[in-house]
Structures are given as C-alpha cells and as structure tokens.
Amino acid sequence: MHSGCTPSNGSRALAIAAVLTADALTRDRTAEEIGRMAAFFTVLGDTMALLSFDPQLKRCQEEFNQERL
Helix, strand or coil, rough: HHHHHHHHHHHHHHHHHHHHHHHHHHHCCHHHHHHHHHHHHHHHHHHHHHHHHCCHHHHHHHHHHHHHH
C-alpha cells in the first residue's frame, strides 16, 4: 500500500472513538431506538457539513436564531 494512502494516527483514534461512542450510546437500546439515533446523527452531521461549506448558510442560521430570541 502506498504510504500516502494509510490512515494517520489521528484518523485511527477518531474511528476508535466513534466505535466506542456508538457502543456506549446503543447499549441496552432497542433496534428502533438505535435506528432513530442513527437517523438523528446522520441529519446532524449532514447539516454541520453543509454549514461548513457555505458560510452564508451559517450567517443565515445565526440571524434566524437571533430573531427567535
């Protein structure tokens, strides 16, 4: 494998943290509860990704939040 294609230690640590977190969050949960949590975190992550790529969206969100106060 090309050395530039191997994951860094930071990536490995992040993957391990994700697995351990998922295990802790899903312990003693039903399949339905796990599915709902997975859907929520997918939407959360997708929204964060969109906001990170478009600063204008983030400004609109901040303005919206200020108007609600």
